[in-house]
Amino acid sequence: MNGSLEQECGSGGSWEKEIPYCKRCKCPCTRMKNQVIFRTQKQLQDKITAIQKKLVLEKKNLASQKNAKISVADPRPSAKAVGSIVGVGIIMFTFAIIVLLDLPVLYRHIRFGPRKKIKGSTKSHSKSKGKEKKNT
Incomplete structure (x- = not known):
């Protein structure tokens, strides 16, 4: 990493110290062959945004959502x-x-x-129904 990580905005609206940037490593390691160097802050931010979009998961595809609707046998x-x-x-x-x-x-x-069944209880009951019909 070259440049200063501590930046201060100058009176003219520009950075006072050198803007930090990554310099390619001169390491002979094979993993360094695919090293990506970002020269501007915008390139870095675009790459971060692209990675974040790839990492977003749909909630309906998560195993926790699928398993919430499945009843599993418990052999304990x-x-x-x-x-x-x-x-x-x-x-x-x-x-x-x-x-x-x-x-x-x-x-x-x-x-x-x-x-005990009371005799005549059904007769008196049916007579009271008849009286109600005559009154109406």
Whole structure:
């Protein structure tokens, strides 16, 4: 690297010190054959922009996005145990809720016996419907 890396803007609007630039290495290494030298800041910035455009990835093509929609089997014994316990727990919880909701009815049935049908309850019910129709 030749030139000064610390630049100050002069009163005339130009740099006071020599603008830094890269000089080709005189190294005999084979990897230096393809060395690119940028003579201006614009060339360097254009190359950086081109590289950045190449490096941008589309989100839909990322493996993390594809794997987010795939369910993968988990062969670990701990995963199977947790899955079994949670599954059985949900089924038992649902069954317990149903039984708990029916406990008051079961208690009444055991204590007082089954409900007896009241004779005439259907007749009085049908008569009340008929009266409603006549009133309207």
